[in-house]
Amino acid sequence: MTILKLLSEEVFDFSSGQLTQTKAKHLKDTMCSEFSQIFQLCQFVMENSQNVPLVAVTLETLLRFLNWIPLGYIFETKLITTLIYKVLCVFFSLLFIYFFKIFAYSQIMMLEIRKQKFL
Numbered sequence: 001m002t003i004l005k006l007l008s009e010e011v012f013d014f015s016s017g018q019l020t021q022t023k024a025k026h027l028k029d030t031m032c033s034e035f036s037q038i039f040q041l042c043q044f045v046m047e048n049s050q051n052v053p054l055v056a057v058t059l060e061t062l063l064r065f066l067n068w069i070p071l072g073y074i075f076e077t078k079l080i081t082t083l084i085y086k087v088l089c090v091f092f093s094l095l096f097i098y099f100f101k102i103f104a105y106s107q108i109m110m111l112e113i114r115k116q117k118f119l
Contacts, residue, residue, distance in 0.1 A: 032068075039073055046082045052093050055086055 031038075042065075045058045062083070066074070073079060 028068075032070075035065075035069060035073070038065075039069070039077075043077070043079070043082065046086050052090055055090050059083070059087065059090065 042058050042062055045054060046062075049055055049058075062079075
């Protein structure tokens with residue numbers, strides 16, 4: 001996913017000064033023609049993966065694609081519903097991890113405070 005994200009950035013976002021126009025056009029055409037396979041991969045990961053870092057990278061990749069993919073992929077598929085569901089799942093998973101860490105650190109601090117009282 002990271003490679004796809006970087007490739008999209010290179011071809012569609014930063015291609016103005018680093019690539020020749022012919023090469024940039026060829027890469028854009030190739031990316032657009034192969035996008036159905038890329039989209040299927042992203043959709044598969046979004047629908048089936050419970051791996052939070054993988055889903056987060058897939059969300060970042062889709063974000064890079066949104067400015068150039070055909071609109072049919074956005075509005076005629078279940079991409080929007082999947083994005084809403086996965087973004088909320090990822091958000092609450094990260095929120096849970098964050099609060100768990102805070103709770104664990106506070107418990108450790110309380111142990112130190114209790115330990116100091118007994119010394």
